Amino acid sequence: MPGYFRLEISPSDRRAHLGEAEAGIPAFALPGARLWCDETPLDLHGHGYLVGHLFERAGTGRRILDLDEAATAKIIASGGRSLVSDYWGGYVAVLKRPDGAITTFRDPSGLLPCYYREEGADIKLSSDAAELGRRGGVDYEAIARFLASAGAPSRETCLEGVKVLLPGECLTALRGLRRFESWWSPWEWTNVTESGFQAEAHKLREVATRCIESWASSFNSTLIGVSGGLDSSIVACAAARRAATLHCLTMVEEDAIGDERRYASVLTKAIGVPLLEARYDLGEVEIGRAVAPHHPWPHAPYYMQAIAAVHEELCREHQIDAIFSGNGGDNIFCAIRSASPFVDRFLTQGPARGLVDTLRDLSELTGASGAVILRLAWDRYRDLRRPVALHRDYSGLSSAAIAALARSVAPHPWMEAPEGALPGKAAHVRLLARAQRSVELYPRRTHAPHVAPLLSQPIVETCLSIPTWQWIEGGRDRSIARAAFQSILPEQLLRRTSKGGPGGFMQRIFQANAEAAGDLLRNGLLARAGLLDLTILEGASQPTVDGFEKAQRILTICAAESWVRSWTDVEPSRR
Structure with missing residues (x-):
């Protein structure tokens, strides 16, 4: 391919x-x-x-x-x-x-x-x-x-x-x-302009539509995963204009959050394409089998095994030669929920009237009071010269493994903000850097390539140049993108603020494999290497928020264990 x-x-x-x-x-x-x-x-x-x-x-x-x-x-x-x-x-x-x-x-x-x-x-x-x-x-x-x-x-x-x-x-x-x-470098594009909201939306529509159409015209038969969410809907609507043959797939989970057919069907009716539906099949998941052994890191979650089985069948049936997705949309459309846009606007415009608008937008978006947002904004402003601490999750890791983390490697160059960078733009760039972890679904020698059109260079450059406070205008996340495609996407999808996903399926995976997961980690290579604190296995089956978070973390570590075994000739364990 x-x-x-x-x-x-x-x-x-x-x-x-x-x-x-x-x-x-x-x-x-x-x-x-x-x-x-x-x-x-x-x-x-x-x-x-x-x-x-x-x-x-x-x-x-x-x-x-x-x-x-x-x-x-x-x-x-x-x-x-x-x-x-x-x-x-x-x-x-x-x-x-x-x-x-x-x-x-x-x-x-x-x-x-x-x-x-x-x-x-x-x-x-x-x-x-x-x-x-x-x-x-x-x-x-x-x-x-x-x-x-x-x-x-x-x-x-x-x-x-x-x-x-x-x-x-x-x-x-x-x-x-x-x-x-x-x-x-993305930093070359973060010197924000102050064009009007509608002008920025028009520019984004022109650039994004052109890029997505160019990708769509490059393949004979394209499959795109759709949820009725904003990002995948933008890709599908633009791709439908130039794609020779377009197939739209939505994955369905038993719970209400994981069943997005009501939204996905609105999209496919609008673009005149049938909606393909497939249920997440627990029978396709083996926690002892690496999800993506071709990746150089254990990045892929277990629900991807169920999606891969569906993709394989559809690729055979429809001779698919590219798989599209809306991956990276939240990242480049600046879906941040922090006080940084307020700080950005203050640093750019000073104490102008627009600050009140941004304060109101943040309050509507996050549900936080104006007083809370102002306090957080002040804290961020005071710490402008201090590097932002990246998120860390040490759960399930041994004290020895955590201590060894001090021997850090050189950071990703995009993560180091230059002097004078706006804090919101620094967060935007960090989001972009994270998005590029997931550009490859399957080995290209044997599978159709994955294309995430929203990560195209002209789209990224356009989005980075837009002020962070315009992305939340009106109290809606990704506001510029919603406005950009107002005449193209169905209104029901533009108004949608809920998020679906496979969280319920991941919980089912854990419930069906809790005992096997414990055995996999206790007798695994990560434990033998001294990386794990196995007390994380305690209480993971409890129907609480803490239990759910532990279960998801255990599955993440199990995926790493299975990936390591695939690289060390250890026979994969079965469920």
Whole structure:
């Protein structure tokens, strides 16, 4: 499927001839590098290749399948940086510089994964981390950090020696030396403008519609998961305009919160597409089986096993060649519930009349009184120079594992706000960084690729430039996005503020597997490595809020245990 690649860079390899295909995957070569990918890459006329999807910022919006020599010359003359300004997409570009250096650039959306491993003077990169990891090569300290940080973004993975080339980042390799440069940063787009609310909404509609339509026109048969929520509805409505064939799926759970068919059907009737329904099937879930063993971290929750079974059947039946989602919508549409928008507006405009409007909007959105919001805003204002403490969850981790967390790794560069950054924009950027953890559902060599169109570079840049207080105008979250699609989405969906989800199914998973979960952790590799405090197993079955939270945390740790076992040749346990 489109987007799979593997790249090997070696100073000792000076061959420029076509490499040998592997298992039906064609190979391409540059002096010092060999590239394998599942479809013919964009040929940059002897200067390199581009794997994945590329679109022009101007023009038809259709996927670029061929670049003429003039366009290529402009890219090469800029050292590759004009890819950021003139194009967008989901791609990795491999360029050969005149001095012999090989430059690898991952586009700012991060929609095409890119992992790497350094081996002496050589370096290997791939869209599939499983190709770079080694059996038994699990980094237990990294797993503890992952569990404690709720999956906060990092260059680090949980596989020894495997790291992430970050979105918008360029890796240059020359004679065994390596340099990392940021060609794109979200902070470049956070100097907010003060355009009117409707002007911002119009701009977002134009940009988002164009990007989603471009993605939709790139595939023959697309499946999109819909809930009738704002984010997936925006993607579905825009995709329906250009998709050759569009299929909409909603997953159904037995409880009222998990059954969103009444909303999803409003959406599909509006766009004239039948609604496919599938129930979460407990029989598809095995807690001893890794949910996503191809991921370099135990990120995927167990309910994804049930969704994967449905996807597999539908992909066969309808010859699906791409799976779309509204993933990342809450993140880029700035769904924050804090006093930061008030502080942002004060720092930007001073004690203007608009502050009263923002105070009222926050009160309507959160239910907090004006006095409480003002106190929280004052606390945030006083602490402007202090780095924001990231969320930590130490439950289920041993004291030794927690103590070892002090040996931290370098933080994700986006998480460090520059001098003078607005606190609300810092929160917005942190949300964006978290969204890019979940860009890959299945291995691209064997499955249809997952596309989250809302993470497209032009959409992200547009959203980052909008003031945080405009995102909550009128006391509604994601207010700009709601206004942007007012003439496109059904009014019932625009007004919706409730959230559904698989929480009830996850509780059923725990209830059916509570005993097996305890056995899995007590006799597991994480406990053997000294990472766990097994007292978390006590009281998890109690029908209380504390019991529910413990149950969900236990399932998260079980998913990590099963993922570790998949990387250490331990037979998966059965329910």
